[in-house]
Structures are given as structure tokens and as C-alpha cells.
Amino acid sequence: MNMPTDDDRKRLEDELREPLSGWLVKPVASADTAxxxxxxxPAFDELRARGDEAPEQAGDVGSGLQHRPSLPRMMLAQLASYPKGYWVASAAVFVMLxxxxxSYSPPYDGLADLFTLFTPAVLLAGLxxxxRAWNKGMRTIESVTPYPPALLLLCRFLIVIGLNVLxxxxxxxxxxxxxxxxxxxPFLIRWFSLMLLTGGMMAFVMLHKGxxxxxxxxxxxxxxxQGSGMALADGPPTDERLTIAGHTAALALGIALLTLAYRRSLGIRLLK
Incomplete structure (x- = not known):
């Protein structure tokens, strides 16, 4: 078998240039996206205008109420953005924990402290x-949709929090x-209050400061x-009712921060 010469290669390139030209795809540039x-x-502006007029047609003229998107429905739509590996990795962490x-035996001193040491770390990693998976290009495209991109990101945050709670x-x-x-x-309310407080604080501050x-x-x-827990452990015993009251207050604060973050997300068109 003879080795192809330069002339053979050039002839082959000439023959394939025209058929292959139809398969070449030009890379998408920022100007194309813009x-x-x-x-x-214009199409999304028209849809948004129709949505603003809908309450008035229903007899809500002058009520000042604005249409609010269905948060559960948006969260279900965002589930597809998480790969299977993420669900498996999250479940594996909690199974191992x-x-x-x-393997601990009674009394369970420090058991809740160990759980609250790792669960917020898993939550922050998921958030x-x-x-990071919500790249800037996607945020730019979503900025023209009827729903604020910040609300879409908050939906993803709520998915992570819900998964970790489950x-x-x-x-x-x-x-x-x-x-x-x-x-x-006592074990449940201790880690649950910290998780909601951590997630709520991050969501609230993120939508205001980045x-x-x-x-x-x-x-x-x-x-x-963690520092306050260590300080209380070194001091005199604390009344159990006072401890539960503190955890309940942290739980309520976390829920309030998530609610405020949701309201804030409705008014942000593009999160930097």
C-alpha cells in the first residue's frame, strides 16, 4: 500500500471542503447573545404587560396587588438543573454521618454538636x-424572562435547603x-434551627450585598x-427549656430571612 502524497491529501481536502462546510458551526459570540x-x-415585555393587566380584568383594580409566580412550580422546574451525582453525593454524606x-452509646453528650458541625458545611457547599453552576451567560439570557433571575437562584437555594432538611x-x-x-x-430542633438560620442568612445577605x-x-x-455552644458547655448547666426557646427563636429567624429574601428576589432583574 502506497503512502498518500501531499497532492493526494490536497485533492482529498478539496473534495471534502464543500460537504463538510455545512457541518461547521460558528461559535456563539457575546454579540450574538445580545x-x-x-x-x-419585546415579546417578553408584552407577556409581562399582560400579566400586570390580568388582576385588573379580574376586578382587582386599585388593589395594588401584583401577580406572584408559583414558587413550588418554579422549584420543580429547577430540579432538572441538578445532576444525579449531586443527589447521590448529598445522600452519601448523610448516610455516612x-x-x-x-455507633455512639448513652449518654449522647456531644452527639448533636457533631451533627451541627457537618450539616451546615454540606448546606453551604450545595448553595x-x-x-457556580448558574453561569453569567445563563443569567443574562434569563434577565429578559418574566421572572427575575434572582428568584430563580433563590428557588435553587430552597431546593438545596429542602434536600438537606429531608x-x-x-x-x-x-x-x-x-x-x-x-x-x-432536642436533637432535631438543634440542627434544624441552625440549618435554616444559616441558609436564610446567606440568601438574605446575598440578595442585598452579593x-x-x-x-x-x-x-x-x-x-x-459553634463558639456559643462550646462556651455554654464549659459553663454551668443550662435550663433545657431555655435552650429549646433559643433554638426555636433561631428557627423563626431563619424562616423570616428566607421570606424576606423571597420578597427581595422579586424586584431584582439581574444578580451580579
Whole structure:
């Protein structure tokens, strides 16, 4: 078999140039994206105007109420943005944590502290992944949709928080079944209040000051919580009712911060 010469290669390139030219795709440039947004903007403006007029047609003229998107429906739509590996990795962390804690024997001193040491870290990692996977180009395109991109990101944050709450409750139920005289309610409210407070603080600060400030605020909440727990452990015994009241207040504050973050997200068109 003879080796192809330069003339053979050149002839082959000439023969294939025309058939292959139809398969070549020009890379998408920022100017193309901007042009697409300009073309789509009038259509989305029309949809938004129709949505604003709908309450007036229904007899709500002068009520001042604005149409609010369905948060559960938007969260379901955002579920597809998470790969299967994320769900598996999150579940694996809680399974390993539950198996490690199940080896403890009564009294369960420090058991809740160990759980609250790791669960916020898993939550913050998931929230950071939600932001990193939401690239700037996608945020630019979503800026012309009827829903603010900040609201879409908050939906992803709520998905992460909900997943961690579900896995945490499942781990708590497993521990209560597999361990004798397990303090179910004190254990549950301790990590649950910290998780909602951490997630709510990050979401609230993020929508006002940015993602870095949100991560810093959430980390400070976690450090203060751990530091205060260590200080109380070294001091005289604390009344259990006072401890539960403090955790309940933290839980209520976390829910309030998430609610304020949701209201804030409705007015932000593009999150930097």
C-alpha cells in the first residue's frame, strides 16, 4: 500500500471542503447573545404587560396587588438543573454521618454538636454549587424572562435547603430507631434551627450585598453558633427549656430571612 502524497491529501481536502462546510458551526459570540436578547425583549415585555393587566380584568383594580409566580412550580422546574451525582453525593454524606453517629452509646453528650458541625458545611457547599453552576451567560439570557433571575437562584437555594432538611430528618429518624433512649426532639430542633438560620442568612445577605457577602455572613453565623455552644458547655448547666426557646427563636429567624429574601428576589432583574 502506497503512502498518500501531499497532492493526494490536497485533492482529498478539496473534495471534502464543500460537504463538510455545512457541518461547521460558528461559535456563539457575546454579540450574538445580545442580539438574541434584543429580539426576544419585546415579546417578553408584552407577556409581562399582560400579566400586570390580568388582576385588573379580574376586578382587582386599585388593589395594588401584583401577580406572584408559583414558587413550588418554579422549584420543580429547577430540579432538572441538578445532576444525579449531586443527589447521590448529598445522600452519601448523610448516610455516612448517620452510620458514624449510630455507633455512639448513652449518654449522647456531644452527639448533636457533631451533627451541627457537618450539616451546615454540606448546606453551604450545595448553595455555592447552585451559584457556580448558574453561569453569567445563563443569567443574562434569563434577565429578559418574566421572572427575575434572582428568584430563580433563590428557588435553587430552597431546593438545596429542602434536600438537606429531608436527608437530615431521615438521618434523625434512623438514629432514633437504631439507638436506645435517643433525644429525638432536642436533637432535631438543634440542627434544624441552625440549618435554616444559616441558609436564610446567606440568601438574605446575598440578595442585598452579593454572593461573597452571603457566604461570609453564613460562615459567621455558623462560627458564632459553634463558639456559643462550646462556651455554654464549659459553663454551668443550662435550663433545657431555655435552650429549646433559643433554638426555636433561631428557627423563626431563619424562616423570616428566607421570606424576606423571597420578597427581595422579586424586584431584582439581574444578580451580579
Amino acid at each position: 442580539a438574541l436578547i434584543r429580539k426576544l425583549q 448517620a452510620l458514624i453517629l449510630s 455555592l454549587y447552585s451559584f 436527608l437530615g430528618v431521615s438521618a434523625t429518624v434512623y438514629l432514633s430507631v437504631s439507638m436506645e433512649s435517643f433525644p429525638f426532639l 454572593i461573597k457577602a452571603g457566604m461570609t455572613a453564613a460562615l459567621l453565623v455558623w462560627l458564632v453558633w
